[in-house]
Amino acid sequence: MDxxxxxxxxxxxxxxxxxxxxxxxKVKRALWGSGLRYGRSHxxxxxxxxxxxxxxKAVVFINGCFxxxxxxxxxxxxxxxxxxxxxxxxxxxxxxxxxxxxxRRGGWSCFTIWQCTLGxxxxxxxxxxxxxxxxxxxxx
Ligand SMILES: [Zn+2]
Numbered sequence: 001m002d003x004x005x006x007x008x009x010x011x012x013x014x015x016x017x018x019x020x021x022x023x024x025x026k027v028k029r030a031l032w033g034s035g036l037r038y039g040r041s042h043x044x045x046x047x048x049x050x051x052x053x054x055x056x057k058a059v060v061f062i063n064g065c066f067x068x069x070x071x072x073x074x075x076x077x078x079x080x081x082x083x084x085x086x087x088x089x090x091x092x093x094x095x096x097x098x099x100x101x102x103x104r105r106g107g108w109s110c111f112t113i114w115q116c117t118l119g120x121x122x123x124x125x126x127x128x129x130x131x132x133x134x135x136x137x138x139x140x
Contacts, residue, residue, distance in 0.1 A: 023062050023115055023118055026122075027050075031051065034129075036126065039053065042059070045103065046099045046102040047095070047096070047099030050062045056109075058129060059103060059108050060111045060113060062112075062113045063112055065116050066089075067089070068089075068114075070115075074115070075089075113125060
């Protein structure tokens with residue numbers, strides 16, 4: 001038995017889902033610290049990217065290694081229900097590929113930062129976006 005009504009429960013779940021996760025906050029802080037300004041809302045883009053830079057036409061996904069099927073040791077499947085997990089992760093990977101294709105068709109540059117290489121990944125994205133920002137400014 002749930003102590004909340006169905007409506008209240010889905011409200012709570014929505015709030016949890018939309019809250020910034022710790023890795024996301026870390027990346028956001030680092031990028032903001034590099035002078036990169038991201039936008040506020042990104043609910044209307046395919047795949048709901050974690051961070052959107054509208055003026056640079058770039059999006060960033062911060063992927064958990066397990067759920068997005070990274071090729072690192074953190075993404076190893078559990079020993080039980082292995083078929084279930086394999087299908088689940090494969091489905092997620094397919095969706096990720098589809099989303100990126102859709103975004104690229106719309107002219108967006110897509111960056112993925114993996115949780116296992118958060119620091120390095122963030123530095124790489126910051127460098128790339130800073131270069132892009134400079135070249136945009138020079139063209140003005
Ligand atoms: Zn990984």
